[in-house]
Amino acid sequence: MKRSLIPMLAFTIVMFSVNLAMSLTAIEIVKKGDDVFNAPKDAHIISTMVIIDKNGNKSVRKSEMYQKGTEKRLVRFLYPPDQKGIAFLSLPNDVMYIYLPAFHKIRQIASHVKNQNFAGTDFTYDDLSAFRMAKGHTATLIDEDSTYYIIKLVPKKTTGKEYSFLKVWYRKDNFYPVKVEYYDKNGELFKILVRYNLKKIHGYWIPMEMEVKNIKKNHITKSKVEKVQFDLGLSDRIFTKRYMIRSR
Amino acid sequence: MKNRLLPLLTIILLLMPVIIINADSLSIGGYIENNTQIKFSNGRLFLNSTDLTLKLEGSTDFYHYYSELGIKYKGEQRVTDINGLFDLNTVTPVELNLKEAYIDLYGFPLSSIDLRIGKQIIVWGTADKINPTSNICPADLSNILDFGNKLGITAIQTNLYIGSATITGVYIPSFTPALLPSELFEIEGQATIDTPDQKLGLTSQAALQFNIPVSTFDLYANYYYGRYSIPSTYEVTTDYVTQDIESMKFFYPRLQVIGFSFSGSIFDLGIWGEAGYFMPENYSLTTIINNVPLYGTITQKNKDVDDPYIRYVIGSDYTFKGGLYLNVQFVHGFDNEVTKDSLNDYLIGRIEKSFFNDKLKISPLTFVLTTGDTNNIKNNYGVGYMPEIYYYPVDNIELDIGAYILDGKGDNMISSMDKNDLLFLKAKVDF
Numbered sequence: 153m154k155r156s157l158i159p160m161l162a163f164t165i166v167m168f169s170v171n172l173a174m175s176l177t178a179i180e181i182v183k184k185g186d187d188v189f190n191a192p193k194d195a196h197i198i199s200t201m202v203i204i205d206k207n208g209n210k211s212v213r214k215s216e217m218y219q220k221g222t223e224k225r226l227v228r229f230l231y232p233p234d235q236k237g238i239a240f241l242s243l244p245n246d247v248m249y250i251y252l253p254a255f256h257k258i259r260q261i262a263s264h265v266k267n268q269n270f271a272g273t274d275f276t277y278d279d280l281s282a283f284r285m286a287k288g289h290t291a292t293l294i295d296e297d298s299t300y301y302i303i304k305l306v307p308k309k310t311t312g313k314e315y316s317f318l319k320v321w322y323r324k325d326n327f328y329p330v331k332v333e334y335y336d337k338n339g340e341l342f343k344i345l346v347r348y349n350l351k352k353i354h355g356y357w358i359p360m361e362m363e364v365k366n367i368k369k370n371h372i373t374k375s376k377v378e379k380v381q382f383d384l385g386l387s388d389r390i391f392t393k394r395y396m397i398r399s400r
Numbered sequence: 401m402k403n404r405l406l407p408l409l410t411i412i413l414l415l416m417p418v419i420i421i422n423a424d425s426l427s428i429g430g431y432i433e434n435n436t437q438i439k440f441s442n443g444r445l446f447l448n449s450t451d452l453t454l455k456l457e458g459s460t461d462f463y464h465y466y467s468e469l470g471i472k473y474k475g476e477q478r479v480t481d482i483n484g485l486f487d488l489n490t491v492t493p494v495e496l497n498l499k500e501a502y503i504d505l506y507g508f509p510l511s512s513i514d515l516r517i518g519k520q521i522i523v524w525g526t527a528d529k530i531n532p533t534s535n536i537c538p539a540d541l542s543n544i545l546d547f548g549n550k551l552g553i554t555a556i557q558t559n560l561y562i563g564s565a566t567i568t569g570v571y572i573p574s575f576t577p578a579l580l581p582s583e584l585f586e587i588e589g590q591a592t593i594d595t596p597d598q599k600l601g602l603t604s605q606a607a608l609q610f611n612i613p614v615s616t617f618d619l620y621a622n623y624y625y626g627r628y629s630i631p632s633t634y635e636v637t638t639d640y641v642t643q644d645i646e647s648m649k650f651f652y653p654r655l656q657v658i659g660f661s662f663s664g665s666i667f668d669l670g671i672w673g674e675a676g677y678f679m680p681e682n683y684s685l686t687t688i689i690n691n692v693p694l695y696g697t698i699t700q701k702n703k704d705v706d707d708p709y710i711r712y713v714i715g716s717d718y719t720f721k722g723g724l725y726l727n728v729q730f731v732h733g734f735d736n737e738v739t740k741d742s743l744n745d746y747l748i749g750r751i752e753k754s755f756f757n758d759k760l761k762i763s764p765l766t767f768v769l770t771t772g773d774t775n776n777i778k779n780n781y782g783v784g785y786m787p788e789i790y791y792y793p794v795d796n797i798e799l800d801i802g803a804y805i806l807d808g809k810g811d812n813m814i815s816s817m818d819k820n821d822l823l824f825l826k827a828k829v830d831f
Contacts, residue, residue, distance in 0.1 A: 203757065211795045232795040233429050234830035247616050256523040256550075260618055260663045262670030264719045272758035272792075312668065314721075371757055394514065394561055398464065398506070 178291035181301050184327040185320070186284045192356045194220040194386040198230075198379040203273055206370040213271060214378075222284050224391040235271060239396040248277065251396045258393050267314035274343065274364040274373040276314065285320070285329075288313075299324055315342075326350075328357050342367050354382045426458040430468075433828040435543075436475075440803075440821040447543070447824075448475030453499070462508075467501040500552045516557040521550050522570060524609060524622060525674045525713075526663035530731050530748075532676035532711035533622055533659030536570055536607050538578040538629030539735050545786075545804045545822070547735065551579060565612040575603040577652065578629040589644065593631055594651040617664030624657040628680070628738050632705070637688040646690065653705075654681035668718070675712035680739070682706035709733070709740035725752040734813060744812050746770045761790040763802075772812040782814025783807050800826035 176184070201213040214231035223244040229235040237253040248261040266278040289305040296302060301322040307313040316339060321331035328350060334343035343366055347359030362375040389395060430453045437447040453470045472495045477484075484490035502518030525531030529548030537550035553576050560567040575596050596602040605626030612619055631650035638645050661674035685702045692698050711733030719725050727750045733743040751765040768784035771777045788802030804822045808815025 205757065205759075209794075232830070234431075234796050234798070236429070245616055247613075256521050260526075260665075260670070262665035262668060262717065264665075264668040264670065264717075267721075268719055268723060269757060274757070366757075369757070389561075392561075392564075394559070394566070398459070398504075 178293040178301075178303050179286055181293065181303055181322055181327065182289070182291045182305065182320075183286045185322045185329045186286050188327045188357055189329060190222045190284065192219075192382040194218070194382070194384055196379075196381045196384060196386070197377055199375050199377050201273055202374045202376075204372045204374070211272065213273065218386060218390050220386050220388070220391060224388075226391055226396065228396075229271065238271070240270070240277070241391065241393070241396050242277075243391065249393060249396065251393075258396060263312065266312075274366045274371055278313070279364075289318075294319070296324075300330075323350075326357055328359075330359070353380060356382050425460075426456075428454070428456055429831055430454040431828055431830045433826065435824070435826050437822045437824045440805075440823060441819060445475070446820075446822055449473065450475065459504075462506055464504040464506070465502070466504075468499040469501075470497040470499050471495070472497065498552075512561045514559045514561075516559075517555075519552045519554045520557065521552045522555065522557060523550060524607075524620070524659070524661075526618070526620065526661040526672040527674045527713035527715055527729060527731075528727065530713055530729070530735065531674060532678075532713060532733065533620070533624075533657065533661055533674050535624045535626065535629075535655070535657050535676070536572065536605070538576050540579045541581050541630075541736065542579050544581045544736075544817075545820075551576060565610065568607075568609040568611070570607040572605040572607075572626070573600060573603065574598070575605070575627060575652065576629070577631065580630070589637070590647040592647070592649050594649065596627065596652065615664075617662055620659070620661045622657075622659045624655070624659070626655060627652040628655050630736055630738055632683075632738060633685060634683055635686045635688065637690065640689050640692045651683075653683055655679065670717040671715070673712070673714040675710055677708060677710050679708045680706060705739055707740040709743060711737075711743065723753055726750070727752075736813070744770050744772050745774075759792050761792075763788045763790075768814060770808075770812050770814055772810055776810075778809075780810030780812060780815075781808055782812040782818075784814050796830040798826070798828040798830075800824075800828075 196216070196218050198214070198216045201215070203211040203213065212231065213229065213235070215227055215229050217228075218226045223242075225242040226239065228239040229237065237251075239251040241249040241251075243249075246263045246266070248263070248266070249258050250261050251258045261277070267276050269275070270277050270279070285305060288311040289307050292304045292306075294302050294304045301324060303320050303322060305318040305320055307315065307317070314336075315334045316337045317335050319333040319335070320329050322329050328347070330347045330350065332345040333341055334345070336342045343364065345362065345364045347362050349360040350357055351360055352358075358377065358380060360377045364373045364375075365371070431451075433451045433453070435447055435449050435451070436445070438444070439446050449472055451470055451472045453468060456465075456467045456469075458465055473492060474495065476493075478490045478493050479485055480490075498519060500518075500520050502516050502520045505515040505517075507513065508515055522534075522536045523531065524534040524536070531548075534550075536555070537553050539547075540549040540551045541547070543549075553572050554574060555570050555572040558569045560569075577593075577595065605624070607622060607624040607626070609620060609622035629652070632653055633648055634651055635649040636645060637647040656679040657676045658679075659674070659676040661672070663670075663672040665671060682704060683706070684704050687700050687702055689698045689700070690696075713729055713731050715727065715729035717725065717727040729748045731746040731748060734746065737743050747767075747769045749765070749767050750763060752761060752763045754761045764787055766786040766788065768782070768786075770782040771780055773780040783806070785805045786802060788800065791799045793799065802824055804820070804824070806814050806818045806821055808818045
């Protein structure tokens with residue numbers, strides 16, 4: 153009896169140690185997700201968005217985006233003609249600018265705009281800003297299965313978010329956040345974002361397709377990546393008002 | 401009109417292969433816009449214009465070119481005699497307007513400098529639509545109720561980028577006056593305008609601006625040397641007996657403006673402010689009175705106009721939960737108020753809400769309030785109410801319906817237009 157107990161005890165101790173090392177806290181999962189999501193040093197992405205209303209009518213938007221790190225992003229519309237040339241610049245400390253060619257000037261946007269939908273899509277200005285989830289939220293692991301960690305994220309009061317909490321599905325194999333459910337101040341689900349067709353390009357994971365659905369309005373925006381380049385060594389001068397007014 | 405259009409189109413067609421071969425990303429686009437305004441009081445068609453605007457643009461990493469040509473049919477005929485019936489230019493006259501045509505040179509002559517040369521619209525200032533510090537381009541007041549529009553001018557604009565700061569220099573060699581609204585202003589008697597002779601010393605204008613971000617704010621300081629683009633009266637001739645104005649003489653006084661502006665946000669509230677210190681040249685307003693009994697003609701100098709003055713705008717905007725957008729501005733001195741005595745105060749507000757993911761936008765409350773005498777508002781006030789509905793049924797199409805409802809008393813800009821309540825409709829397609 154004694155002889156069989158010792159190996160069993162030893163095995164249990166080893167397995168316990170291994171499990172301790174493998175189990176991550178919720179915030180560690182979110183941080184890993186942020187690291188994977190924001191892994192590229194910089195990126196240039198051209199994408200097409202299709203907006204579908206509740207009657208099935210479609211509108212198309214084509215845009216290009218430059219991003220550097222997690223705090224600088226420039227988005228420029230390429231199509232349709234009535235929005236071509238409009239550019240949006242997001243900088244650290246919630247500083248945002250919009251360039252409207254028809255008005256011949258760049259206008260600073262106050263942060264009260266960030267929760268509004270951008271250009272008729274189901275993305276908000278905040279969605280277009282670069283961010284790190286771990287920095288602005290508290291995290292709780294609420295469920296998991298063989299494929300996903302499901303984390304509840306509650307925004308810190310200083311962030312001024314439109315939602316009261318999020319549920320985020322992180323893939324266990326690569327920690328990429330592939331699904332986000334948005335809950336309003338009443339705790340009701342109002343928006344779902346899903347990232348599909350995850351591919352590894354130049355060593356980085358990127359969803360080639362994305363869909364945002366506004367539950368209450370029954371309105372969908374689908375986004376598809378047409379072209380992506382990473383680690384181009386983008387200069388900081390791209391994330392300036394000087395560059396915003398250029399057509400390319 | 402035919403004579404000017406045909407050579408222009410020929411040149412464009414001949415240049416097309418050259419442009420296509422050399423440009424990296426040539427694009428041709430534009431829009432068609434129809435604008436109809438009907439007076440409430442008598443159902444008169446105040447405006448019925450159709451505008452075709454063509455935009456030609458191309459760029460590489462080193463340069464960019466842009467041009468915008470407008471062809472406008474005002475919806476009115478100009479037939480004055482029977483011969484006019486045989487001429488398309490009088491039966492359906494059109495106006496040709498090269499709004500902008502310029503070349504951008506990036507990183508030239510130094511990597512930190514961008515140049516823009518050609519006809520261009522330059523708008524400075526942080527306020528919405530009313531910018532006291534934006535004096536480079538003359539105002540397009542052809543539709544005065546749609547204020548804030550500018551005419552393009554030929555200029556050399558240089559932008560020097562030093563870190564996060566920008567220094568902008570602009571030189572304009574020739575003078576362009578503002579476009580005035582003929583329907584709203586009636587001049588008694590004969591009117592003559594003295595425009596500056598075409599000499600660089602008389603027509604040149606220049607401007608300089610410095611911009612730097614400080615924390616979450618943008619700060620601007622600028623200086624303008626040039627002329628008023630709206631003419632000022634310097635001599636009036638009247639008849640003592642009939643009391644009629646026989647003639648008026650106008651000119652464009654020289655002007656210097658020192659401007660400051662800022663924009664930023666405090667606690668999610670967008671705020672901005674803009675102020676211009678206007679220093680007009682010294683000139684006298686003279687009245688000549690004819691047919692004075694015993695004296696014949698008397699000439700008297702009414703007053704010297706040289707007092708500097710300040711025009712300013714402060715404003716704020718906020719978007720409430722649910723998407724209701726509020727924008728409020730307080731304005732001291734409108735664009736057409738060009739002397740210290742003529743400055744009035746205005747409170748301008750706008751509420752806007754979008755629906756159906758921006759397919760429908762309603763502005764149920766856009767208002768302008770003014771008074772020329774704060775001690776006697778009851779007899780000197782102006783109120784403008786401008787509701788508007790925008791509808792975007794599909795991409796690139798905009799339909800717009802609204803009204804200008806004006807009321808007032810006494811001596812102010814709005815009361816002078818109170819018989820011009822209008823319903824307007826716009827339809828636009830971008831391509």
